[in-house]
Amino acid sequence: MNLAGKTICLGVSGGIAAYKACALTSKLTQKGADVHVIMTQHAAEFVSPLTFQALSRNPVYTDTFDEKHPEKIAHIDLADKADLFLLAPATANLIGKIAGGIADEMLTTTLLATEAPVYIAPAMNVHMYAHPAVIRNMQQLDAWGYRFIEPEAGYLACGYVGKGRLEEPESIIRILEEQSEQAQDLAGKRVLVTAGPTQETVDPVRFFTNHSSGKMGYSLAEAAAKRGASVTLISGPTQLAAPAGVKRVDVVSAEDMLQAVLSVYDEQDIVIKSAAVADYRPVQTSDKKMKKQAGNLIIEMERTTDILFTLGQRKQHQFLVGFAAETDDAIAYGLGKLERKHLDAICVNTVGKDGAGFQSDTNEITYLNKEGKNQHFPSNTKQQIAHQILNEILADMEADEV
Known part of the structure; x- marks a missing residue:
């Protein structure tokens, strides 16, 4: 989306990186945006409000009780007219x-009142950025739908070298333009995502499972929801919170997941099966704890229903995407799975590789489709990988319609 004509509220807080906000204000104004700057008291210790007024050609807000227009309540007026909010x-x-929901000055008060998309560009010392409290707060905001523009790694004003430097103004603007373009490109689409492991019961205290954390599937569900889709997330047992705006259905076993998926499959437009579903389950289970015995224990296993194969057989209008977590010959196995299970596309990754696979916050994916596309996404956050996968899915769907 072109930023020209858009009303942008720029919140500037008290760090040395406030000087970069001056250049950011100037470049946004040059793009044709109507920029309204709100500064915290400490931000004004680094840069004068007059500087931002000259660059934005708008009044600068620093005090909740300084009502510049008697006919309006400033923080409500700004909150309502903003097309996007940038911190x-x-x-x-x-x-x-x-x-924490604190609103004790102009910036935080306006933030609580706005319904516009909020983009947060952090800047702080590398150790502050890694502090558990800061991580927890960012995770909370992420779960509420706030969008983060990750800081750079480099030399910081405090003398440390590491992650925490405010992203450059040009990069911030590019990200705003790119994310605005894709913001609602899944509007009207119904997307089903499966995520996490399954658990196959042995007895009341034991089960078979795998190392899947569900992070990739949850990232896909979150990304699809942010882009306007109506998302159903069918999840095995995880420690993750449901993304904002996503309907989560909790299941335990492979059979539970099969039934949950089939109950909503017909109405979906896109189905992404990223869950790591058990291939086998015990033939017999016990309703009492199995006691330790002398010698070895043999548990007979039987195949579970192949959910992805079943969906491929029943596919009508759905765009069906599978995942293949492999340890060797990943592309070859992925291509075989793509054809055998009648998929439209498959995402292949090598588990055990640094920065990829189960438990990791990052991933490395190769996207293969039935037309022969082979698109590799190098290591990145699972959130970014999720958006890249959705970009490919949309491109393939548009190509099918031509």
């Missing part, structure tokens, strides 16, 4: 206040 720089203190 740059966002200090650890500001992030913590937002996560």
Whole structure:
């Protein structure tokens, strides 16, 4: 989306990176945006409000009780007319206040009142950025639908070298333009995502499972919801919170997941099966704890129903995407699975590789489709990988319609 004509509220908090917000204001204004700057008291210690007024050609807000137009309540007026809200720089203190629902000055008060998309560009010391409290607060805001523009790694004003430097103004603007373009490209689409492991019961205290954390599937569900889709997430047991705007259905076993998926499959437009479903389950289970005995224990296993194969056989209008977590010959196995299970596309990754696979916050994916596409996505956050996968799915769906 072109930023020209858009009303942008720029929140500036008290860090040395506030000087970059001056260049950001100037470049946004040059793009044709109507920029309204709100500064915290500490931000004004680094840069004069007059500087932002000259660059934005708008009044600068620093005090909740300084009503510049008697006919309007300033923080409500700004909150209502903003097309997007950008916090740059966002200090650890500001992030913590937002996560805690604190509204004790002009910026946080306006933030609580706005329904516009909020983009947060953090800037702080590398150790502050890694502090558990800061991580928890960012996770909370992420779960509420706030969008983060990750800081750079580099030399910081405090003398440390590491992650925490505010992203450059040009990059922030590029991200805003790119994310605005894709913001609602799944509007009207119904998307089903499966995620996490399954558990196959042995007795009341034991079960067979795998190492899947569900992070990739949850990232896909979150990304699809942010892009306007109506998302159903069918999840095995995980420690993850449901993404904002997503309908989550909790299941335990492979059979539970099969039945849950089939109950909503016919009405879906896109189905992404990223769950790591058990291939086998015990033939017999016990309703009492099995006691330790002398010698070895043999448990007979039987095949579970292949959910992805079943969906491929029943596919009508759905765009069906599978996942293949492999340890060797990943592409070859992925291509075989793509054809054998009648998929439209498959995402292949090598588990056990650094920065990829189960438990990791990052992933590395190769996207294969039935037309022969082979698109590799190098290691990145699972959130970014999720958006890249959705981009490919949309491109393939558009090609099918031509």
